Amino acid sequence: MLQKYETLTEMHKGYLVAVIRGENKEEAVEISKQAYKGGIRSLEVTFSTPGAEDAIAELARTADSDMIVGAGTVLDEETARIAIMKGARYIVSPHFDGAIATMCNRYAIPYLPGCGSVTEIMQALTFGVDVVKLFPGSLLGPGFIKDVKGPIPHVQLMPSGGVSIDNIDKWMGNGAFAVGIGSALTKGISNGDYSSVEKVAREFMDKLASIKEGQA
Numbered sequence: 001m002l003q004k005y006e007t008l009t010e011m012h013k014g015y016l017v018a019v020i021r022g023e024n025k026e027e028a029v030e031i032s033k034q035a036y037k038g039g040i041r042s043l044e045v046t047f048s049t050p051g052a053e054d055a056i057a058e059l060a061r062t063a064d065s066d067m068i069v070g071a072g073t074v075l076d077e078e079t080a081r082i083a084i085m086k087g088a089r090y091i092v093s094p095h096f097d098g099a100i101a102t103m104c105n106r107y108a109i110p111y112l113p114g115c116g117s118v119t120e121i122m123q124a125l126t127f128g129v130d131v132v133k134l135f136p137g138s139l140l141g142p143g144f145i146k147d148v149k150g151p152i153p154h155v156q157l158m159p160s161g162g163v164s165i166d167n168i169d170k171w172m173g174n175g176a177f178a179v180g181i182g183s184a185l186t187k188g189i190s191n192g193d194y195s196s197v198e199k200v201a202r203e204f205m206d207k208l209a210s211i212k213e214g215q216a
């Protein structure tokens with residue numbers, strides 16, 4: 001299978017995408033490692049982190065084979081190219097940008113652009129996007145997915161923004177492809193102690209397992 005589709009398949013299977021926003025490269029790497037220890041395989045290192053490209057390079061270099069390192073908050077195609085060259089396996093942005101889509105297509109890297117309307121979603125699909133990020137998820141709400149999948153059943157949507165342990169079942173129940181989790185994962189960090197990230201990641205993993213069990 002083309003690596004692009006392996007990446008998306010793994011993201012769907014793992015279901016949780018950790019959105020990593022650090023004060024610096026070291027913090028981004030530490031949060032990523034803790035999230036991975038807690039069971040989350042997909043790590044989206046955001047470019048709001050100074051030195052994000054170095055964090056991506058380090059994680060991609062040392063990654064266990066099942067770690068999927070991607071780049072988030074990618075605002076332009078130049079940043080997308082840097083991230084891809086450093087080893088990012090997917091690119092996420094808060095908005096849709098045709099130039100980023102074109103750059104990602106050139107390297108067969110999945111692009112997950114943030115969209116908040118059906119027009120934006122259709123524009124993204126037209127540019128070859130396979131999975132659209134719903135952003136901000138907290139404003140759109142889980143029902144948005146079901147509503148959009150009425151007229152556009154083939155669309156794959158990954159909400160990000162406001163996803164928590166208390167609403168993940170609703171996102172899943174409405175057909176989300178995967179979910180992005182940022183602040184819920186890092187809110188317990190205090191005084192350089194990052195162990196809370198592993199703990200919260202485990203709680204998300206447990207919650208996911210119990211939702212899946214309930215569905216079976």
Ligand SMILES: O=C(O)C(=O)C[C@H](O)[C@H](O)COP(=O)(O)O
Pocket residue numbers: 019046072073074092093094135160161162163180181182183184
């Ligand atoms: O900028 C991007 O490309 C993003 O991926 C934005 C993130 O999805 C949200 O910032 C995460 O939101 P919270 O989980 O509420 O912290």
